[in-house]
Amino acid sequence: MKAILIEKPEDTQSVSLTDVNEMKLPDGDVLVDVSYSTLNYKDALAITGKAPVVRLFPMVPGIDFTGTVAESNHPDFKPGDRVVHNGWGVGETHWGGLAERARVKGDWLVPLPEGIDLRQAAAIGTAGYTAMLCVLTLERHGITPDKGEIVVSGAAGGVGSVATALLAAKGYAVAAVTGRASETDYLRELGAASVIDRAELTGKVRPLGKERWAGGIDVAGSVVLANMISMMNYRGVVAACGLAAGMDLPASVAPFILRGVTLAGVDSVMCPKSDRLEAWSRLSTDLDMDKLEKMITTVPFSDVIETAPKFLDGMVRGRVVVPIA
Numbered sequence: 001m002k003a004i005l006i007e008k009p010e011d012t013q014s015v016s017l018t019d020v021n022e023m024k025l026p027d028g029d030v031l032v033d034v035s036y037s038t039l040n041y042k043d044a045l046a047i048t049g050k051a052p053v054v055r056l057f058p059m060v061p062g063i064d065f066t067g068t069v070a071e072s073n074h075p076d077f078k079p080g081d082r083v084v085h086n087g088w089g090v091g092e093t094h095w096g097g098l099a100e101r102a103r104v105k106g107d108w109l110v111p112l113p114e115g116i117d118l119r120q121a122a123a124i125g126t127a128g129y130t131a132m133l134c135v136l137t138l139e140r141h142g143i144t145p146d147k148g149e150i151v152v153s154g155a156a157g158g159v160g161s162v163a164t165a166l167l168a169a170k171g172y173a174v175a176a177v178t179g180r181a182s183e184t185d186y187l188r189e190l191g192a193a194s195v196i197d198r199a200e201l202t203g204k205v206r207p208l209g210k211e212r213w214a215g216g217i218d219v220a221g222s223v224v225l226a227n228m229i230s231m232m233n234y235r236g237v238v239a240a241c242g243l244a245a246g247m248d249l250p251a252s253v254a255p256f257i258l259r260g261v262t263l264a265g266v267d268s269v270m271c272p273k274s275d276r277l278e279a280w281s282r283l284s285t286d287l288d289m290d291k292l293e294k295m296i297t298t299v300p301f302s303d304v305i306e307t308a309p310k311f312l313d314g315m316v317r318g319r320v321v322v323p324i325a
């Protein structure tokens, strides 16, 4: 089978699109014929080796895939079933989706929801499903559209684009933060009520800033998240899922103890299956598929390796889909 393979015989890693013996696929009770994979920020880190995402070599990257079950020893799946896979360490410690076939635990797979096809599910991918987890987090903390504006950082990226579209569809006013003014029209098309220059969130972090937003979805971390927290309304809630600006958090406790602000972490990788099923079900009803189309860039399997560094330069708009078969 054809696969992207990351090898690290010595100190430096090499990456190639190559033929791999299918017998070398890792253990699992479901074998999937992969139709589409995707590229996420984490895949870019793995392929470029810019962060220690890959824990086992050789590794097939690709944290997402969609496809059709070829063989199954799992009670929930039979050959021909259409499935989507996100996370669970696939592409990090277990061979992933940038290959013609993948073997995984059936417990990791989600049956494709009604109304979403294999390409759309790949386009949503980990980024989109994480965006949905963030929206669910705001909802669970009582942030309804009448409470005020929701700020979304990295809005032109994968998580940010889907979050913007999902929130707008539910009637929230979205303040979309971007470092790329050139993406203003795109963000308006996704439903952003206002577009904010990222520079407004990268200045010196004050313990308390002017109250601006009822909630936030942050993909950046570091000063961006710290500033966002400092500008939350009384009892505002921020769902934090990313580190595009950095791992640190140079914040003060003032927003938490004086404004009752909540910082809620969102993880998609080990997220329990019940939450995944809820997120995918909500994606099938809430996400406007015409807006999803506007987010998609298709990258051939043969161009994956050269595309990966663009993520780390913040140059990718929306979602990248990789047709495999």
Ligand code: NDP
Pocket: 040, 041, 042, 126, 127, 130, 153, 154, 155, 156, 157, 158, 159, 160, 177, 178, 179, 180, 198, 219, 220, 224, 240, 241, 242, 243, 244, 245, 246, 266, 267, 268, 269, 311, 312, 313, 314, 315, 316, 318
């Ligand atoms: P993308 O590369 O598609 O989007 C990231 C966006 O962040 C960029 O497009 C850019 O948007 C913005 N950005 C880039 N650099 C900076 C910076 N220095 N400061 C502020 N904003 C910046 O990545 P994804 O959407 O796939 O992922 C976003 C983040 O979320 C990543 O850190 C990823 O690891 C994390 N993530 C976490 C998950 C979890 O389970 N917790 C799951 C999925 C993703 P713009 O130009 O519009 O500002």
